[in-house]
Amino acid sequence: MRSGTVAVIGRANAGKSTLVNVIVGEKVAIVSPKPQTTRNRIMGVLTREDRQIVFVDTPGLYRERNALTGRMMKTTEDVSKETDAILFVHDGHAGVTEEDASLMKKYASLGAPMLIAYTKTDIMPVERIPEDVKKLNEWGVEIDVIPVSARKGRNVKRLEDALCALLPEGEPLFSEDVISDRSERFMVSELMREKILLKYDKEIPHGVAIVVNTFSRRENGTYEVSLDIVCEKKNHKAILIGKQGKALKETASFARQDMEKLLGAKVFLTVYVKVREDWRDREGLLKELGYGEEE
Numbered sequence: 053m054r055s056g057t058v059a060v061i062g063r064a065n066a067g068k069s070t071l072v073n074v075i076v077g078e079k080v081a082i083v084s085p086k087p088q089t090t091r092n093r094i095m096g097v098l099t100r101e102d103r104q105i106v107f108v109d110t111p112g113l114y115r116e117r118n119a120l121t122g123r124m125m126k127t128t129e130d131v132s133k134e135t136d137a138i139l140f141v142h143d144g145h146a147g148v149t150e151e152d153a154s155l156m157k158k159y160a161s162l163g164a165p166m167l168i169a170y171t172k173t174d175i176m177p178v179e180r181i182p183e184d185v186k187k188l189n190e191w192g193v194e195i196d197v198i199p200v201s202a203r204k205g206r207n208v209k210r211l212e213d214a215l216c217a218l219l220p221e222g223e224p225l226f227s228e229d230v231i232s233d234r235s236e237r238f239m240v241s242e243l244m245r246e247k248i249l250l251k252y253d254k255e256i257p258h259g260v261a262i263v264v265n266t267f268s269r270r271e272n273g274t275y276e277v278s279l280d281i282v283c284e285k286k287n288h289k290a291i292l293i294g295k296q297g298k299a300l301k302e303t304a305s306f307a308r309q310d311m312e313k314l315l316g317a318k319v320f321l322t323v324y325v326k327v328r329e330d331w332r333d334r335e336g337l338l339k340e341l342g343y344g345e346e347e
């Protein structure tokens with residue numbers, strides 16, 4: 053059997069988490085149209101009779117602006133250095149630039165075998181694909197490019213097989229029922245963050261962290277979840293809550309529905325909004341808010 057880790061790397065918003073979810077067949081990572089959705093490394097495990105592929109989703113490559121983005125970029129760099137293979141995800145619909153080619157070459161030079169997934173082909177003219185691949189070749193990229201659409205599931209199996217072929221022969225790293233290394237408690241906080249990313253604009257969702265204070269299963273099988281939405285400015289708090297609490301109520305209700313799907317049970321959700329002034333710039337607060345140094 054082939055078994056190993058695949059680091060999933062690429063620019064922010066390229067479609068990494070969507071692709072991992074589709075290949076693994078479960079929602080292991082949240083997705084949104086805003087860059088910098090993923091903040092931690094998240095494993096998604098695919099086990100079949102002849103293979104176990106451990107995908108390690110990472111924060112997308114993006115300019116560093118504060119302590120949080122600095123930590124995120126470090127996470128991605130660390131993951132890319134300790135892996136059996138790299139899947140570089142590129143947003144094909146955005147076109148290709150020489151800078152993209154440089155990034156691809158940088159990761160290919162780390163030593164692990166690499167493949168490029170050229171994704172979002174469902175929203176672009178297919179004639180452009182060979183033209184873009186040719187450009188990448190001219191800029192010195194000598195790595196296989198596999199066009200896919202995560203949204204339509206197009207060519208995804210081919211990508212999976214090609215990745216599998218890069219992995220060493222060996223025993224599986226996880227038992228076959230494991231899908232992610234992340235707890236339900238973590239996923240619940242991420243689902244809350246996902247709904248905030250979808251509902252609010254500009255800096256607000258980027259300045260939000262979620263702290264889960266209570267996550268417990270009652271005897272009757274229902275869950276009690278209580279969490280803080282931590283934002284970085286007083287005026288952000290007012291916007292998050294909205295007039296008479298309407299905005300927050302709607303956002304929490306969306307999140308609760310997804311939590312119920314995840315846990316397969318009714319969820320009683322309580323949400324508070326708190327302010328920790330400019331927390332993203334405060335190294336000391338990152339760990340407390342879930343963004344400490346990762347193993």
Ligand SMILES: Nc1nc2c(ncn2[C@@H]2O[C@H](COP(=O)(O)OP(=O)(O)OP(=O)(O)O)[C@@H](O)[C@H]2O)c(=O)[nH]1
Binds near residue numbers: 070083088089112113
């Ligand atoms: N049309 C189309 N949209 C896609 C596809 N894959 C991802 N998207 C969209 O692209 C956006 C970004 O997707 P993500 O999976 O969150 O991207 P990411 O690379 O994980 O982003 P970060 O975590 O911010 O680095 C979302 O709006 C997705 O719905 C695809 O194959 N086709």
Ligand SMILES: [Mg+2]
Binds near residue numbers: 068081083
């Ligand atoms: Mg992501």
